[in-house]
Amino acid sequence: MGTRYTYIARRRARGAVRPVAIAIVAIVAALAAASWFLIVRPYRQQMQLDAGLAPSAPAAGKAEATQAEAAPANLQALDVNQLLNEASKALKAQRYLAPAGNNAFEFYLRVLAKQPDNPVATSALRETFPFAASDAEQSVNSRNFDEAQREIDLLAKADPANYTLTILRSKLDAQRKLASQQEQQTQDQQKAAQLAAQKATADKLEAAKQAEQLQAQQALAAEQAKAKQQKAAEQPQTATQPQGQTQTASTETAGAQNSSAVLLKAVQARYPTAALRTGQAGWVLVGFTVTAEGATSNVHVVDAQPRHVFDRAAMDAIERYRFKPAMRDGNPVESTNEQKIEFSTGR
Known part of the structure; x- marks a missing residue:
């Protein structure tokens, strides 16, 4: 019976303790919240203000402040406190x-120069290194290479071992190379x-010369x-001399059956690329x-100026010429000929 009363008394005591524990926990939580808002938070804000770490302003406000x-x-005359301000x-x-001479990093670096x-x-x-690196x-990225180099050098003075500098320098080199390649490509296209x-223009002029x-x-x-026909017509003719008439007729027939080769098709010579690029001319x-x-064979260079520059182009053109062959006694025969081909850029 005594044991039963003891057990009941203990349960009653436990039930009375629980509301007290809950009240204590609630009081502690309220004190912690009050301490955060009334002590810790204002203290941190004050520390940030003392270190110059004010909350970030909008981008438009930044631009206006920079201009103002x-x-x-x-x-050089400013002391440490003025520089910190x-x-x-x-x-x-x-x-x-930025701008140069009126930015946070330069002011802080001047402070460290006075007080390391x-x-x-x-x-x-x-704390501000990541924002400055951005x-x-x-x-x-805007390809303002001189300004980017100045800013990277300024970051290096603040933290020379920071790995972000390696990334920034690599990006700067890549952008410079890309800009150089694009500029070179534009120049090459022009x-x-x-x-x-x-x-x-040279092809047009050469075609006109060939036609001429x-x-x-x-x-x-x-x-x-x-001229041959006129010469044959001027030969003396006598009615009492049948033999003379026969000789004159033979001369006219021979003049009609003997002739030199006549050019039927000319081909324009290709202007060598290297000579065209340098504006070099010759013949x-x-x-x-x-x-x-009526085809050409045994094509060879008799003379040239300058030598070995236009030889191949001239020979290639002559090899594609076509002629009415020379006639001898009414029959086509081989004949030799020479052709001078000029190369000029027209400048």
Whole structure:
């Protein structure tokens, strides 16, 4: 019976303790929350303000502050406290690395130059390094290479061993190479277009020269044939001399059956690429044989100026010439000929 009463008493005691424990826990939680809002949070905010780490402003506010703030007139004369104050202003305006001479990093580096162990400057440089590196990366991406190099060098002064510098330098080198390649590609395209235009002009001029040469050769052949006919017509003819008439008729027939080779098809010589690129001009005198079929053979260079520059192009063109073969006694025969081919860019 005593044991039963003891057990009941203990259960009643436990039931009375539980509300007290809950009340104690609630009081402790309320005190912790009050301490956070009234003591810890204001203390941290004050520490951030003392270190110059103000909350970030919007991008538009940063630009306005950058334009509004002017660099101190004489930085060398500023003491540590003044430099820290300027650095704090720059941080609030998000002027981490720019503009040159009026940014947080330069102010903090000047502080460390005066006081190498200054905790505020050391901590601020460490905390703001990622934000400043982001600004440097934006300069790289916008291909503002000189500014990006200046900002990277400034970051290196603050933390030379930071691996982010290696990444930024690699990106800067890659952007510079890409810009150089694009510029070179543009120049190559412009040069190729210029060379193509020059070649088209040269081909046009050469075609006109070839046409003129062909017309001149045809006119010369016609004049030679006309002269032969006139010469045959001027031969004396006597009615009492049948033999003389026979000789005159034979001369006319021979003049009609004997003739030189006549050019039927000329081919424009290809202008060598290397000579066209440098604007080099010259000529080649080509000797060759006109076969009884009107083709060319035994094509060779008789003379050239300069030597070995246009030889191959001139010979290739002559090899594709076609002639009406020379006639002897009414039969086609081989004959030798020479042709001078000129090369000029027309400049």
